[in-house]
Amino acid sequence: SYDLTQPRSVSVALGQTARITCGGSNIGSKNVHWYQQRPGQAPVLIIFRDKNRPSGVPERFSGSNSGNTATLTITRAQAADEADYYCQIWDSGINWVFGGGTALTVL
Amino acid sequence: QVQLVQSGPELKKPGASVRVSCKASGYTFSTYGLSWVRRAPGQGLEWLGWISGDNANRQVSLKFQDRVTMTADTSTATAFLQLGSLRDDDTAMYFCARSLFTSSFDYWGQGTLLTVSS
Numbered sequence: 499s500y501d502l503t504q505p506r507s508v509s510v511a512l513g514q515t516a517r518i519t520c521g522g523s524n525i526g527s528k529n530v531h532w533y534q535q536r537p538g539q540a541p542v543l544i545i546f547r548d549k550n551r552p553s554g555v556p557e558r559f560s561g562s563n564s565g566n567t568a569t570l571t572i573t574r575a576q577a578a579d580e581a582d583y584y585c586q587i588w589d590s591g592i593n594w595v596f597g598g599g600t601a602l603t604v605l
Numbered sequence: 606q607v608q609l610v611q612s613g614p615e616l617k618k619p620g621a622s623v624r625v626s627c628k629a630s631g632y633t634f635s636t637y638g639l640s641w642v643r644r645a646p647g648q649g650l651e652w653l654g655w656i657s658g659d660n661a662n663r664q665v666s667l668k669f670q671d672r673v674t675m676t677a678d679t680s681t682a683t684a685f686l687q688l689g690s691l692r693d694d695d696t697a698m699y700f701c702a703r704s705l706f707t708s709s710f711d712y713w714g715q716g717t718l719l720t721v722s723s
Contacts, residue, residue: 529709531709531710533650533710535644535650540700540713540714540715540716541642541650541700541702541710541713542713543709543710543711546708546709546711547709552711582649584649584650586650586709586710588707588708592667593652593655593664593666594640594652594655595652596642596649596650596651596652597649598649599649599650
């Protein structure tokens with residue numbers, strides 16, 4: 499198996515920068531994807547293959563991945579960014595796996 | 606535009622089976638696979654399985670290998686998830702999501718709520 503570890507919650511002041519981490523053994527060698535899920539809605543892909551944004555995702559969202567940690571960074575945090583965030587990887591033998599999710603609170 | 610439209614909510618008793626559908630439009634169905642993902646109350650996202658759009662290949666999470674059946678009907682561009690031997694803890698929102706094998710999930714269905722209760 500392969501475990502992805504995320505903090506259960508992260509808080510950020512309105513307009514400041516939030517960083518959500520995703521830890522895994524040698525995760526830097528894998529492609530990491532990030533999803534945002536607002537309450538009552540389906541997840542939305544916001545970062546794919548570590549650092550790429552799908553069309554329509556604001557530049558405030560960025561990703562990085564190195565060593566044993568991938569990071570989702572949200573700059574100039576807005577109230578609309580309050581959501582659960584999940585990292586995901588694909589690995590042979592286990593196929594897809596999600597991190598446990600991080601609840602982002604914008605204060 | 607790409608759309609995935611899922612079937613409506615289900616209420617099942619423990620031990621029963623459920624079949625959820627996911628109808629795709631806006632792209633060539635056979636060129637992408639579909640994954641099934643669920644989120645139980647108070648829990649995170651959990652991947653159940655993936656089926657290729659041509660119905661030729663499947664990957665199933667070890668946790669669900671004995672209970673999950675997936676099919677894809679290319680004539681109607683619809684994928685189906687069947688989950689058997691239902692338990693209370695299968696109560697969750699079930700999503701289908703489009704992806705190429707090994708890739709990210711770029712479009713998601715709206716979700717199907719399954720409630721398992723006696």
